[in-house]
Amino acid sequence: MAVSSMYFGQSGGKFTPNILLVSILGALAVPAGAVAQTAATSASGASSVATLQAIKAVTADDATSEGTGLYSVPVATSATRLPLSPRETPQTINVVTRTQMDDFRLNNATSLLSAVPGVFVQQVETDRNYYIIRGYDVTNFQIDGVGMPFSTEEQIGDLDMAFYDRVEVLKGANGLLSNTGNPSGTVNFIRKRPKREFSANAGLSYSSFATRRLDVDISSPLNSSGSVRGRLVGAYQKGNSHLDRYGLEKRMLGVIVDADLSDRTTLTLGHTYQRNKSKSPMWGFVALLYRR
The missing domain is CATH 3.90.1150.210 (F-actin capping protein, beta subunit)
Structure with a gap:
């Protein structure tokens, strides 16, 4: 509705707008189509609600590699104790799964770590091995995230892999969650877990x-x-x-x-x-x- 004139009242020789009349005329000036559109939106509001995708929570059990046939796991916990994907993990991490151990017959720690990129395996003698990451000897070894005190490369070298589901190799310092030692990396041996069925x-x-x-x-x-x-x-x-x-x-x-x-x-x-x-x-x- 177009308004071509406005009523003004007189007070003290000056013209002041009648506020009530201005408010009414302003409301009437709203296009009728806009009112109809608002009513239609309210009537069909239920159908215009967007449906969000389901949020899937993950746990450390989702990282189990046995029986998956895969060379990777969706999450790893060695860096922060949280089940984060490799993309979300703030450090470089490599995971050797049970499938990879079986396919390549990685029956001990030395053969397994030889297959991890960025890990240099130095076989000094028949029963003595050293592992080097980023120029430092690896001194931090864990089982299920729990550090093994006083462990050395000689003890770990021929550690059998039959009892482990996967091995997570974290590269770089991990001083907050591992033992004190060189800022080379952490090797976490994660055991197989019992199943609910025989x-x-x-x-x-x-x-x-x-x-x-x-x-x-x-x-x-x-x-x-x-x-x-x-x-x-x-x-x-x-x-x-x-x-x-x-x-x-x-x-x-x-x-x-x-x-x-x-x-x-x-x-x-x-x-x-x-x-x-x-x-x-x-x-x-x-x-x-x-x-x-």
Whole structure:
């Protein structure tokens, strides 16, 4: 509605606008189409509401690699203890999954870390290895995120991988969440967890230099509801080497039990035993051979 004239009242010889009349005329001047559009919007407001995508929460259990057939995991926890994707993790991290270990027969820590980009493996002798990341020796080793005090490369070198689901290698300093040591990196060995359903498998292999290996893996619930479950993993390996007279015999046994105390709390107990017996090892010099 167009307004061509406005009424003014007189007060004290001066013209002042009648505020009430101006407000009424201003309201009437709103186009009728706008009012109709507002009413139509209100009537169809329910259909114009946008539907957001569902938000999926992730936990550390989503990082389990066993049985996925993948060489990667969606989240990792070694950097911040939070289940973050590699893109969200503020440091460089590499994950070696169970599938990659099985496909490439990465049966010990030395062979596994040799497959990680950016990790230099120095094999000094038959039973002594050093791992270097960014120019420093790696001194921080963990199992399930818990640091192993007084661990050295000699102890870790032939650590068997039969008991582990994946290995996360964090590059760079991680002083807030790991032991004190060199700012090289952190190697986190994450164990296999018991399953809620029964499963069992065994493997037998024969490779070069007459190396024989037997693996046994059994997982089972320990009660009817599956809230308490256990897993038993064992391995035996014996073989020779490209070096004359050198051989290695290795026995490993591990057990782990999970108990759900509540919907959000799980108690885990585990123990691992490994015994290596080397024949004619080298340590600082060439092995001596006595002949008569």
